Amino acid sequence: MSMTSLTEYAVTAFYKFLPLDADRLPQLRDNMEEWGKANGLIGLLIFAREGCNGTVAGAPETISQFKSFLTELLKTPDIDFKDSVSKRRPFRRLAVQLRREAVTAGREGAVDEAQRRALSPEEWHSLLESGEDVLLIDTRNAYETEIGKFRGAIDPQIEKFTEFKEFIEQAGLPKDKKVLIYCTGGIRCEKAIVDVMNAGYQDVFQLSGGILKYLEKFPNAHYEGECFVFDNRVAVRQDLTPSETYHLCPHCGQPGKEKISCLRCGDEGIICARCAEQSKLTCSKDCNYQLNFQREKKARRERARAALQGA
Numbered sequence: 001m002s003m004t005s006l007t008e009y010a011v012t013a014f015y016k017f018l019p020l021d022a023d024r025l026p027q028l029r030d031n032m033e034e035w036g037k038a039n040g041l042i043g044l045l046i047f048a049r050e051g052c053n054g055t056v057a058g059a060p061e062t063i064s065q066f067k068s069f070l071t072e073l074l075k076t077p078d079i080d081f082k083d084s085v086s087k088r089r090p091f092r093r094l095a096v097q098l099r100r101e102a103v104t105a106g107r108e109g110a111v112d113e114a115q116r117r118a119l120s121p122e123e124w125h126s127l128l129e130s131g132e133d134v135l136l137i138d139t140r141n142a143y144e145t146e147i148g149k150f151r152g153a154i155d156p157q158i159e160k161f162t163e164f165k166e167f168i169e170q171a172g173l174p175k176d177k178k179v180l181i182y183c184t185g186g187i188r189c190e191k192a193i194v195d196v197m198n199a200g201y202q203d204v205f206q207l208s209g210g211i212l213k214y215l216e217k218f219p220n221a222h223y224e225g226e227c228f229v230f231d232n233r234v235a236v237r238q239d240l241t242p243s244e245t246y247h248l249c250p251h252c253g254q255p256g257k258e259k260i261s262c263l264r265c266g267d268e269g270i271i272c273a274r275c276a277e278q279s280k281l282t283c284s285k286d287c288n289y290q291l292n293f294q295r296e297k298k299a300r301r302e303r304a305r306a307a308l309q310g311a
């Protein structure tokens, strides 16, 4: 089935922690890959011994069939899918991968069901509405919090999720307060909550389904800005439609919104603030390379000329 004709892609993000037998993983991957290719599915799916994680896109009917297929494949009835849409093709192709972890935290395993304390978007919302004095902690990376977060949330300023554990161990926040943690779709909190509890915080809750599920129910409320997502949309707005502000910076791959006129080719481009500060005022890696090459050549010529004149 050709995907090029789609005017709108259905996108769904999901994860499920459940023990998957290592011997079974290659078969799961092959089955998923085969079904996906036959049905025009694109996106990224990860299978690990601790479970699966992914975001996929396709025609709306493909995505609803995919949900049944995955549910049957994993033999688990309660996978929570977070849906959104995209007018642009959100992924180039389908990738089904086997990894050590479904989400990389540096250790396998999530919070176990007995310890897990999750708030539904409704419970989360009314707690924030109540004005209760809580510690609201974002578990995402700095390039994600930069473009949007819950009002008043503590931003750990981490570069990758594996740094969260160290952050919470050293944060020195009051341990008697209620702690609320959240991430994009909920998966990182399944691991982060273990770190927060191990660091001695007593009363810890995670946002079930993450920001994406919250925005589905409560746009323009306690979450401010846009929400970074891991596909070509870069970010989604409050109504879960793709960002029109942010693009992936061609130089470093992080979200950016600085409009520039390329110093080499003159085309308009969008880069991130950090690369703009470093004067990478070009529309692409290639233009940046060519521009530096020209500059070096010119500098060499000038040095040679100066040397001749000095002789």
Ligand SMILES: [Zn+2]
Binding pocket: 249, 250, 251, 252, 253, 254, 256, 271, 272, 273, 274, 275, 276
């Ligand atoms: Zn950049």
Ligand SMILES: [Zn+2]
Binding pocket: 262, 263, 264, 265, 266, 267, 282, 283, 284, 287
């Ligand atoms: Zn250019």
